[in-house]
Amino acid sequence: MNVLHHLDDATILRYASGDLDEAFAVVVASHLAMCPACRRAVRLAEELGGSLLEDTEETALAPRALEQVLARLDTPAPAPRLAEAEPGDVPQPLRRYIGPRLDDVPWKTVAPGIRRHRIRTGSASPLYMLHIGPGKAVPEHGHGGAEMTLILSGAYSDALGRFGPGDIADLDEHVEHQPRVEPGAPCICLVATERPTRFKGLVSRLLQPLVGI
């Protein structure tokens, strides 16, 4: 996989410091599963946290803290998560939400050529997957807030370039774009948005409640 579009530096810092909500963290973690360069960047950003932890002033622990924690060392650890080693094309961090195979996603058609699957998370930001038919364009839209799109399969192009598997469009609210899927294969992507995206134009506005993006 040759990833061309990476995470914004501010996003790397927010992930490393724990500032992203669940929806955005899933998208970032899924990109990390596909992108060695961003893994390295996150490791470096986590070192900043380590350094600040090291330099922090200390707060004395409760008197019997050591005794208590030593007593807990032999208590059995909670059962580890099920091994998620099944073969599949879904990145690891997304598997606990949709399983290991993209073919098994329960899509719902929301507009001609556009299918969607909403993913339930504990965060307010919507997280969903889109399945957009070959050659289809998503109506031009700006963003009420940040939007992050990770390509899992297929490819689309917009003013920012070509986005293929592993690429992430990490956009703030000022960007407007109109992605068009390449002919030949559908494009499957994972999207987190800060707030419902607003569409330009009357037809697009009518589409919005259908697409929900």
Next chain:
Amino acid sequence: MQSARLIEQPPGYAVSDLRSEQEQARALREAEAARLRAEHRALVARIAGARDRAAFAALFAHFGPRIKALMIRAGADHAQADDLAQDVMLTVWRKIDLYHPARGSVQGWIFTIARNARIDRLRRGSARPYEDVEALELASDTPDGEEGVLSSEICEHVGAAIATLPDDQRTIIEYAYAHDLSQTQIARRLELPLGTVKSRMRLAYGRLKDRLEELR
């Protein structure tokens, strides 16, 4: 942290070259920090190799009070912060085999465990997607190899590199990591537009990355 702010560039010259007491103090601090990092790696190796409780107790004595301070700044009361410090160190004990010295420092690893505990318990959010980068790499079909290596050289200069940031950028980094403030909270506290906070984050991280990657 206060004295670290005096640091202007990473050390790399002999003690005899030092021009001022300030620089000498900095070199001593750096040497002490390097010694501590090596000691932590050795303690982790003893825990991983022999489930050595004395080594764990030493690691707990060092990191426990720091994790507690972090949790209190993130909004925990003393009892809760004590619990969290214990939980984090218990996770260290249980997951010790996941620590990989070539992928970063012990302090960086413990920071990520503390970060996840803080999201789970204090923010009532889910830290589940905050995967261990190590685990993501293992599951990926593109292993990092050399690219994933964070040399001890790099890890050792992180503190000095943070200290060289301009005040306005360093403050944002400290708020984000050490005070557990969100981007929006930082903007409110500093009375800055959100976009300015984001661009300072970008500048700060870009600068640190450039500085540290030179050591690669």
